[in-house]
Amino acid sequence: MAGPQTQGLERGRFGDKPAKVLIVVAPYYREIANQLLHGARAEIEAWGATHETAEVPGALEIAPAIGMAARLGEFHAFVALGCVIRGETTHYDTVVEESAHGITLLGLQGHCIGNGILTVENEEQARVRAEASGQDKGGGAAAAALHLLQLSRRWQRPEKKLGFLGDRLGAGE
Numbered sequence: 001m002a003g004p005q006t007q008g009l010e011r012g013r014f015g016d017k018p019a020k021v022l023i024v025v026a027p028y029y030r031e032i033a034n035q036l037l038h039g040a041r042a043e044i045e046a047w048g049a050t051h052e053t054a055e056v057p058g059a060l061e062i063a064p065a066i067g068m069a070a071r072l073g074e075f076h077a078f079v080a081l082g083c084v085i086r087g088e089t090t091h092y093d094t095v096v097e098e099s100a101h102g103i104t105l106l107g108l109q110g111h112c113i114g115n116g117i118l119t120v121e122n123e124e125q126a127r128v129r130a131e132a133s134g135q136d137k138g139g140g141a142a143a144a145a146l147h148l149l150q151l152s153r154r155w156q157r158p159e160k161k162l163g164f165l166g167d168r169l170g171a172g173e
């Protein structure tokens, strides 16, 4: 399993209805993006979930794209993939901070999102972190998103599924 081994949460299939994951990738550095995608897709499939992929121009567009897709209600979890490499100006700081901030805001709205946007000094640092056979940050981001989905499903109260009837029956009190 990619990423930190979260205690008590193992890869679990999501019942008979596989989870549907949207990967939003910014292929600003195409080869790095491909490595991240490879790791993320392998991890999602290991969880018994399905995936679709959407490309955006750069890391700053990832959170807006996820926000648009989340409003469709078609996907259960999201994975953000990209690579930001420091240049000569302070633009790096803007791209790094705002791309992460946008993802955090969406997560705080209850969306299950894993952040696999690399923020590095050079392409070698990116390569080591992107390779599925290396640090596999793409797989780690996918695992994080699916852990959040697993938690959300664990915490869903049965009466919530019953709706009005559950409230009337006082379930869960």
Ligand SMILES: Nc1c(NC[C@H](O)[C@H](O)[C@H](O)CO)[nH]c(=O)[nH]c1=O
Binding pocket: 026, 028, 057, 058, 059, 060, 061, 082, 083, 084, 085, 086, 095
């Ligand atoms: N420098 C990098 C960027 N910059 C582009 C921005 O993300 C954005 O697409 C642009 O400002 C238009 O809104 N993006 C990356 O993903 N990686 C970089 O290193």
Ligand SMILES: CC(=O)[C@@H](O)COP(=O)(O)O
Binding pocket: 084, 085, 086, 087, 088, 089, 090, 091, 092, 093, 095
């Ligand atoms: C992360 C960036 O925005 C950076 O690649 C842009 O490079 P520069 O700061 O040299 O314009």
